[in-house]
Amino acid sequence: MPTGGKPTLTQFLIEERRRHPGATGDLNALVTDVSLACKAIARKVAFGRLGDAMGAAEPAPQTGINIQGEEQKTLDVLANQLFLRATEWGGHVAGMVSEELEHVYTLPTKYPRGKYLLMFDPLDGSSNIDVNVTVGSIFSIVRAATPEVDAEPDDFLQPGTEQVCAGYAIYGPSTMLVLTFGNGTHAFTLDPMLGEWVLSHPNMRIPEKTREFAINTSNSRFWEPAVKRYVDECMAGQSGPRGADFNMRWIASLVAEAHRILMRGGVFMYPRDTKDPAKAGRLRLLYEANPISFLVEQAGGLASTGRTRLMEVQPDSLHQRIGFVFGSSEEVARLQGYHHEEPQDTYQAPLFGKRGLFAAAAV
Ligand code: ZN
Numbered sequence: 609m610p611t612g613g614k615p616t617l618t619q620f621l622i623e624e625r626r627r628h629p630g631a632t633g634d635l636n637a638l639v640t641d642v643s644l645a646c647k648a649i650a651r652k653v654a655f656g657r658l659g660d661a662m663g664a665a666e667p668a669p670q671t672g673i674n675i676q677g678e679e680q681k682t683l684d685v686l687a688n689q690l691f692l693r694a695t696e697w698g699g700h701v702a703g704m705v706s707e708e709l710e711h712v713y714t715l716p717t718k719y720p721r722g723k724y725l726l727m728f729d730p731l732d733g734s735s736n737i738d739v740n741v742t743v744g745s746i747f748s749i750v751r752a753a754t755p756e757v758d759a760e761p762d763d764f765l766q767p768g769t770e771q772v773c774a775g776y777a778i779y780g781p782s783t784m785l786v787l788t789f790g791n792g793t794h795a796f797t798l799d800p801m802l803g804e805w806v807l808s809h810p811n812m813r814i815p816e817k818t819r820e821f822a823i824n825t826s827n828s829r830f831w832e833p834a835v836k837r838y839v840d841e842c843m844a845g846q847s848g849p850r851g852a853d854f855n856m857r858w859i860a861s862l863v864a865e866a867h868r869i870l871m872r873g874g875v876f877m878y879p880r881d882t883k884d885p886a887k888a889g890r891l892r893l894l895y896e897a898n899p900i901s902f903l904v905e906q907a908g909g910l911a912s913t914g915r916t917r918l919m920e921v922q923p924d925s926l927h928q929r930i931g932f933v934f935g936s937s938e939e940v941a942r943l944q945g946y947h948h949e950e951p952q953d954t955y956q957a958p959l960f961g962k963r964g965l966f967a968a969a970a971v
Contacts (some may be wrong), residue, residue, distance in 0.1 A: 610802060617643055617785070617796050617805035624789055635789075638700040638724055638749065639773060643785055643805055645694035646745050646777035649687045649731065650798065653743065653779045683737055684708060687730035687745065701726045702752040703759025705926050707895055712761050712926070723755035724772070725764055727895040732776075733861030742780040744863025748899040749773040764894060764926060768919030774899035776863050784808070786870065786903060793870065793907040814909035815873035818936035822857045822865050823877040830881035834946035835914070838877075862891065866900045866934070870907055875939040879914045880931030889913075889931035893923050897932045910940035915947045 615623070621636040688708035695701055696713075699720035704713040707729040715721060728747040736743050750770045753763045775787040783798040785805050795809035821842050828836065842854040857874065859865055865876045880889045891897050901911030901918045911918045911934040918932065933940055 611799065611804065611806045615807045617807070620794070620796075620807055624791070627791075634700045634722060635724065635749070635773060637698055638695065638722075638726065639775075639787070641695045641698055641700070642691070642726070642728075642747055642775075643777075645687075645691045645730075646785060647783075647798065647803065648690045648694070649745055650777065650779050650783040652683060652686055652690070653731075653737070656737075656740065682734075684731040684734040687734075691728055691730045691745070691747075695726055698722070700724055702755060702757060703763070704728070705764050705894060706730060707732075707892060707927075710927075712759060712764065714758055721752075721756045721758060723752050725750050725752050725759055727764060727899075729892065729895045732863050732896065733859075736859075736861050741859065742778060742861055742864040744776050744778040744861070744867075746776040746863060746896055746899050747774065748895055748902070761926060765923040767922055768893075768898035768901050771898060771902050771919075774902040776866065776899065776903070778863050778867050780864070780867075784867070786812070786867065788903050788906040790902075790906065793903045795870070809871075812870050812907045814870060814904065814907045814936055816908070816937045818873040818875060818939055819852055820855045820857060820872075820874040821877065821939070822859075822869075822874060823879075824858055824860070825856075827881055827883060830883040831879065832881065832914075832947070834943065835877065835879045835881075837946050838943045862896055862900065866903065869909070869935045870903065873936045875933065875935035875943070877914075877933045877943070878931065879933060887929050889929045891929060891932045893921065893928045893930045894926060897930050900932075901934060904934045908937065909935050910937045912940050912944055915944060 621639060625631045625633060625636055685708065688706055692713060696715050697719050700722035701724050702721045703725055705727045706713060726747060726749055728745065730745050731743055732746050733743040749772050750766045751772060752759055773789050775785060777783065777785045785796045787794055793812045794807060795812060796805035797808040799806050823839060841848055841850050845853040857868065868874060869876055878890045897918055904911045913921060914931045914933045921930065933943055
């Protein structure tokens with residue numbers, strides 16, 4: 609067996625479908641199309657500034673006109689096109705929403721409309737591209753309210769609990785695809801010789817306990833009291849109320865953070881804060897927070913707005929932002945508890961107060 613006895617994605621999808629005798633195979637076909645887009649994006653990303661394998665002078669950092677007079681496209685624009693081209697033709701989707709597009713993408717008239725809606729962030733963390741740090745693609749699939757007709761914007765506004773499949777591809781030292789259909793979270797590694805996704809990490813589990821947290825502490829002055837208290841207690845280490853030393857990580861790439869937490873635990877926080885009152889958080893609900901939440905929950909972790917279960921939030925707009933906390937269940941539950949037990953202005957953080965470590969550092 610060329611994959612050393614491990615199932616390929618195709619084999620996994622067929623076996624998954626056999627467990628659902630009524631399934632038509634449309635969802636499998638759509639996921640296969642998405643996985644092809646991810647392979648294509650992985651190749652684009654791997655060539656970096658060299659452009660693609662055919663030698664086209666391409667990914668300059670900004671869109672512009674190259675010396676042949678052709679329009680140059682940034683990698684996130686290219687990744688968006690690869691997602692659209694790989695998935696629009698098959699008759700499986702009734703419409704799409706992308707981080708790169710302001711409005712719902714309506715399929716070209718020549719293609720049939722299907723019964724699913726696809727939402728995606730084609731190249732998450734794309735500001736990390738220039739410094740060659742891990743990036744990824746994220747996607748979420750729900751059922752179309754009215755199959756086989758063009759989807760309306762409101763059709764996409766379904767809570768995360770309605771997802772039938774979610775996943776991401778991560779373009780790191782190896783390329784991986786992490787998926788859930790609501791029956792566990794499973795990771796496939798791309799075999800670059802075979803060009804096949806091979807099941808390398810079946811049934812991923814996020815440990816309940818962790819001593820590792822990830823947050824952008826440069827925003828600490830905007831945090832709510834419960835978040836300040838939580839981080840403060842982690843920073844206090846062995847002699848603090850937690851009685852343990854914690855490590856901190858921050859990659860500023862959602863896919864990379866989620867992947868680390870799925871592989872070894874931890875807690876990620878991009879909470880709602882007071883930095884910009886117009887924004888309820890930083891990350892996008894439909895194609896970032898919802899799919900990551902589905903993967904995390906299926907791996908035994910928790911995913912929250914900071915206060916309540918994230919996947920139960922009723923979306924109100926396509927590009928809505930939200931506070932997002934996920935990872936090891938004990939830590940996410942602890943932070944939620946702090947939000948519920950503390951009135952908003954009661955916590956006086958020693959590390960963030962007048963004489964605190966962070967305050968002193970800022971002077
Ligand atoms: Zn993103």
